[in-house]
Amino acid sequence: MKTYKALSKSLIVMAGVSFVLAGQASAETIKIAVGHQSMCTDTYTAGIVVKELGLLEKHLPKTGKYADAEYDISWSDYSSGGPITNQMMANKLNFGVMGDYPLIVNGAKFQETESLRTLYVAGTGYNLKGSGNAIVVPVDSDVYSIDQLVGKEVSTPVGSAAWGMLLKAMQDNDIPSTEYTLKNQSPAVGAANIAAGKIDAHSDFCPWSELMEFRGTGRKIYDGSETGVPYLHGVVVREDFATEYPEVVTAFVKAVYEAGDWIREDPMRAVSMMEGWTGVEKEVLYLYFSKGGHLTLDPTIKDEWIEAVAFNHTVLEREKAIPPLNFDQWITEDFVKAAYAELGQDYEAEKMTAVDPVIANKGLPNEIWHSRDGVTTYDDMPSFLSAMAEMQGTGAKLNATYVYDIETGLKLFGKTAFWVKDAESYATFLRKGEAESYASDKGGQLIDFDTAIADFIKEG
Amino acid sequence: MMQPMDTVLSVVKHSWRSLLFWGLTFAVFAQTLQLAMLIIRFGDLPNYGISYDWLGNISTIAQSTPSIKDMLPIMFEEWWIEIGFMNYDYGNGISEWSLNVIPSRLVILTILGGLLALLILLKRNSACDAVAGTVGMAGASVGSVLVCMTTAAMSWVVCCATPSWVVGLAMLGLSVSASLALEDLGPTLFFSGFAVLLVSIYAIARGQAQQHNRQLSSDKSSHELPALEYTSALNRT
Numbered sequence: 233m234k235t236y237k238a239l240s241k242s243l244i245v246m247a248g249v250s251f252v253l254a255g256q257a258s259a260e261t262i263k264i265a266v267g268h269q270s271m272c273t274d275t276y277t278a279g280i281v282v283k284e285l286g287l288l289e290k291h292l293p294k295t296g297k298y299a300d301a302e303y304d305i306s307w308s309d310y311s312s313g314g315p316i317t318n319q320m321m322a323n324k325l326n327f328g329v330m331g332d333y334p335l336i337v338n339g340a341k342f343q344e345t346e347s348l349r350t351l352y353v354a355g356t357g358y359n360l361k362g363s364g365n366a367i368v369v370p371v372d373s374d375v376y377s378i379d380q381l382v383g384k385e386v387s388t389p390v391g392s393a394a395w396g397m398l399l400k401a402m403q404d405n406d407i408p409s410t411e412y413t414l415k416n417q418s419p420a421v422g423a424a425n426i427a428a429g430k431i432d433a434h435s436d437f438c439p440w441s442e443l444m445e446f447r448g449t450g451r452k453i454y455d456g457s458e459t460g461v462p463y464l465h466g467v468v469v470r471e472d473f474a475t476e477y478p479e480v481v482t483a484f485v486k487a488v489y490e491a492g493d494w495i496r497e498d499p500m501r502a503v504s505m506m507e508g509w510t511g512v513e514k515e516v517l518y519l520y521f522s523k524g525g526h527l528t529l530d531p532t533i534k535d536e537w538i539e540a541v542a543f544n545h546t547v548l549e550r551e552k553a554i555p556p557l558n559f560d561q562w563i564t565e566d567f568v569k570a571a572y573a574e575l576g577q578d579y580e581a582e583k584m585t586a587v588d589p590v591i592a593n594k595g596l597p598n599e600i601w602h603s604r605d606g607v608t609t610y611d612d613m614p615s616f617l618s619a620m621a622e623m624q625g626t627g628a629k630l631n632a633t634y635v636y637d638i639e640t641g642l643k644l645f646g647k648t649a650f651w652v653k654d655a656e657s658y659a660t661f662l663r664k665g666e667a668e669s670y671a672s673d674k675g676g677q678l679i680d681f682d683t684a685i686a687d688f689i690k691e692g
Numbered sequence: 693m694m695q696p697m698d699t700v701l702s703v704v705k706h707s708w709r710s711l712l713f714w715g716l717t718f719a720v721f722a723q724t725l726q727l728a729m730l731i732i733r734f735g736d737l738p739n740y741g742i743s744y745d746w747l748g749n750i751s752t753i754a755q756s757t758p759s760i761k762d763m764l765p766i767m768f769e770e771w772w773i774e775i776g777f778m779n780y781d782y783g784n785g786i787s788e789w790s791l792n793v794i795p796s797r798l799v800i801l802t803i804l805g806g807l808l809a810l811l812i813l814l815k816r817n818s819a820c821d822a823v824a825g826t827v828g829m830a831g832a833s834v835g836s837v838l839v840c841m842t843t844a845a846m847s848w849v850v851c852c853a854t855p856s857w858v859v860g861l862a863m864l865g866l867s868v869s870a871s872l873a874l875e876d877l878g879p880t881l882f883f884s885g886f887a888v889l890l891v892s893i894y895a896i897a898r899g900q901a902q903q904h905n906r907q908l909s910s911d912k913s914s915h916e917l918p919a920l921e922y923t924s925a926l927n928r929t
Contacts, residue, residue, distance in 0.1 A: 271782065271783045271786055309784070311786045311787055322749060322766055323752050323753060345762040346761050347757060347759035348757065348759075418786070419782070420779040420781060420782055421779075421788060424779075440782075472756065511782070511783035511784040512782075512783050
């Protein structure tokens with residue numbers, strides 16, 4: 233009888249303790265810490281947009297085991313991906329948003345440890361051919377092509393995607409590392425040195441090259457698309473967090489998807505708001521996020537991406553001796569597939585779609601961004617140039633103009649493009665060499681933007 | 693017979709406060725010097741500073757890292773204070789360079805400073821020949837430079853590359869390729885630096901022990917061991 237009573241007491245105590253513990257578990261506070269980069273455009277759909285629009289909060293699970301959960305969400309802004317990885321290692325961040333090279337370093341550094349791992353769970357955006365990275369020279373430089381960099385000083389943020397692009401571009405053009413001086417410079421320092429003409433060339437990632445072009449300090453001589461290696465950004469999450477809260481990771485990917493939708497819905501509104509959040513000029517952001525822009529917003533993980541990161545890993549292994557990376561263990565489509573399913577979207581269809589600017593941007597209209605009236609589009613060059621002449625004639629304030637490179641399909645600022653006038657019309661180019669070849673083939677002449685506009689200024 | 697280790701332990705026993713004081717002073721001096729080098733290198737005074745909850749972060753790491761083998765290196769890199777320069781020309785500002793005060797590095801620098809003070813104390817009390825003394829001091833200098841260099845806690849927000857000690861070298865003017873080539877040598881250089889310093893201390897202590905033993909054997913009339921007085925020249929000041 234005594235034994236029975238003691239057993240009953242024990243059971244009651246255990247039940248009581250269990251009840252208390254269960255209560256505590258259901259009322260737990262889930263800390264979600266995200267590391268993002270407000271000076272890297274391609275990360276915005278998993279960073280600043282999600283943060284400012286409160287999209288993560290909108291999608292976080294609130295039923296089942298999360299019914300009583302409280303979320304403590306924090307966002308930390310970084311200038312590069314390296315510190316994000318360090319903070320994830322120390323478990324001060326659960327999620328990290330970064331470009332392809334830092335992503336690889338992240339995965340490899342975690343796999344180097346005995347007990348910690350990250351998972352690559354979604355993309356944010358991409359450029360199929362590698363645009364976003366570029367080599368820029370001072371605007372008055374006499375350098376117009378990469379082969380002219382022999383014997384020159386070239387700076388880059390070492391370890392970044394732009395650094396990887398620079399190495400490949402030099403290799404592709406048979407310029408060994410002994411024939412140019414590589415300097416390690418941060419984006420801000422590189423941009424300042426380009427403005428002051430203190431460096432011959434600077435290679436950087438999005439949106440620094442376009443920022444220099446927009447401010448009139450730099451000129452692109454090489455676009456990352458020439459390497460033909462996709463440039464992509466993505467989201468990594470600590471595996472222990474993903475295992476404990478898989479629904480939260482899925483919610484994060486849903487927020488990324490919705491951020492992309494929000495930008496596509498009204499790019500003008502999006503870039504104007506993003507300018508306020510990041511301090512990056514909206515005209516530069518428009519070059520990335522508008523229709524025909526450099527960036528395709530797409531969270532899917534395509535087979536080509538895995539090939540691209542595997543290639544990039546070989547570069548990092550050779551140049552920086554980073555640890556090996558098991559891609560099968562690191563990359564998972566589980567969360568992005570779950571997010572698409574919950575949003576009622578067709579994951580496989582989007583995964584199979586890849587936007588090539590050469591094809592997708594063919595025939596897209598040129599644009600003029602009037603500071604008061606917004607963006608107007610023009611289907612052909614004469615109407616675009618006529619409108620420019622007319623607006624200049626009235627002294628209208630124009631924020632920017634956009635045209636497309638005939639060769640790559642890339643969207644360009646009208647003022648930085650190389651213009652060719654032939655008997656029939658006008659054509660625009662990213663690089664001087666191709667513009668000259670085209671002019672030679674067509675019997676046309678190389679002109680600048682102002683000359684092209686002048687052709688449409690009406691007398692009187 | 694007096695052994696070199698007895699000499700060293702005797703100095704440590706008598707002057708540990710002084711050694712600790714100079715170790716801490718050296719650590720603060722080394723960090724200040726690094727900051728001064730950054731200011732000179734970049735020509736900008738620091739315009740921001742952040743203090744981190746180091747203890748809280750160490751606790752988080754301990755709780756969320758299952759393997760002790762992983763935990764210790766992560767803790768070793770944990771920051772306490774960050775002082776740097778924020779460039780506001782682009783966006784909302786971009787941290788261009790910073791000096792990171794890392795407690796684990798402070799401990800190393802304090803030990804290094806303490807060892808240097810120990811060496812100086814031994815040297816001051818030693819009558820070993822001038823060449824051996826100079827070689828010992830030179831060795832100690834090389835050792836300290838190696839340790840200081842590999843514990844440099846500077847970061848340059850250059851890149852997406854994970855910060856490492858070679859970032860400090862690159863920031864201070866060494867070419868990128870040379871810096872990167874040296875990266876893997878970090879631990880080797882670090883331990884070599886300490887080894888050279890310890891060997892230098894041992895060499896000087898050995899000279900002093902031999903001197904003491906010679907003194908003993910020549911003093912036939914006395915059976916009492918003369919007490920070595922390691923009055924610190926540093927203390928005298």
